[in-house]
Every structure is written in C-alpha cells, then in structure tokens.
Amino acid sequence: MTPRIADEAATTQLVAQLDDATAAAADIAAVLLRCAAGAGDGLVRAAAAAQRRVVQSRDTALLLDGRSDLVAAAGADGVHLMRGADYARARRHVADGIVGVGCASRDDAMNVAEAGADYVLFGDVDEAEPTAATLALVEWWSALMTVPCIGAGGAAGGHAAIAHAGADFVAIGDRGWSHPGGLRAYLQDIAGAV
Numbered sequence: 001m002t003p004r005i006a007d008e009a010a011t012t013q014l015v016a017q018l019d020d021a022t023a024a025a026a027d028i029a030a031v032l033l034r035c036a037a038g039a040g041d042g043l044v045r046a047a048a049a050a051q052r053r054v055v056q057s058r059d060t061a062l063l064l065d066g067r068s069d070l071v072a073a074a075g076a077d078g079v080h081l082m083r084g085a086d087y088a089r090a091r092r093h094v095a096d097g098i099v100g101v102g103c104a105s106r107d108d109a110m111n112v113a114e115a116g117a118d119y120v121l122f123g124d125v126d127e128a129e130p131t132a133a134t135l136a137l138v139e140w141w142s143a144l145m146t147v148p149c150i151g152a153g154g155a156a157g158g159h160a161a162i163a164h165a166g167a168d169f170v171a172i173g174d175r176g177w178s179h180p181g182g183l184r185a186y187l188q189d190i191a192g193a194v
Contacts, residue, residue, distance in 0.1 A: 014177070015050045021183040022058045027191070029169055030061040030098070032080050041070060048074035061098055068093040080121070084112045091116065100150070106140065113147040123152035123162070125173035130158045135165045142166025159190045 068090035078098025123134035130153035151162030152171035179186035
C-alpha cells in the first residue's frame, strides 16, 4: 500500500522506502499503487514503472487502485476495486491478472467471489482501528469461504486483531510510510504483533 502519489518526486521517495522495506520483509503479498485524484495516465504509468522494478523483483504483486484500464500498459499485476459493481468491466481489462474488491457487506463479497474475484477486502485501509463490523465480516468469511480475505484498518494492534479474526492477509494504509522508524520498522512492528 503506497500513499496517494501526486507527482514524480513523491514516487522517487516512495520507491526508495519501498525497496528498503521489501528487502527486509519477505511476507508482503502485494503493493497497491494509489494516485491522487485526477492523476493523469502518464503519472500512473510512470509511478507503476518505478515501483514495478522493486516490487516484482521481490515476487510481490503490483496492483493499481481502480485503474483496470491501465493495468496492461503499466505492467501491473492487477487492480483493486472499491465497488463490486466495477468488477465485470475490470475483469474484461484484466483477464489474466488479479482483480480484488473491497466489500462492505456479506452480499457484496459473495457476489464478487462468485463472479471470480481473486480476493475480497473488508474494512478501510485508512481507518485508525478496524471496526467491529470489519472484524465480524473477516471472521464470518474465513470460517466459510475459500477466496482469500484481506482485513484492513489500524496500526500493529489492529492488525493483530484482524489476523486473529482469520484474515488471510492484513492491509496497511498510509501510516506505515510516516512511521518514525520508517516503513521497514512499521512492517517489523506488525510482524511482531501478529
């Protein structure tokens, strides 16, 4: 998960932190590239190209946030969607890549999983702590379903609660990038908590 990128200078700084953190943390499954609202296609492609070299060299997937139309051009591995209603269109753009969906309800999650989503995400990556509703959805899903589940929200303690609820993966938000010890230290804190 990267902070929202607004320009090429921000991309350069983030790539350096990402390189350091991914070298030390082997359990990162994917990095989600989020660009500021209104970011042009060129910035998305350039940011993806810069991050792709680091991310994919570590056998980690690079996902674009909501930009299924640019996955192929950017050389990304897939897309993350915030609405299940966007799934069918995204799958047409990303036939062989990863398409994951953020879901707010059981019905949303079951519908996109049945349609072929590669994962579902419960919660908001920018929340300070996972909500009770997020933890309940993660627990319910992990007990019944086989499609991987990502839980989001919180710092190291919140991530531990998500992991204990049964999530296959834990999503981190922007706070890792502003951690006093840097992204590497933040990831180490999470690994110690879960």
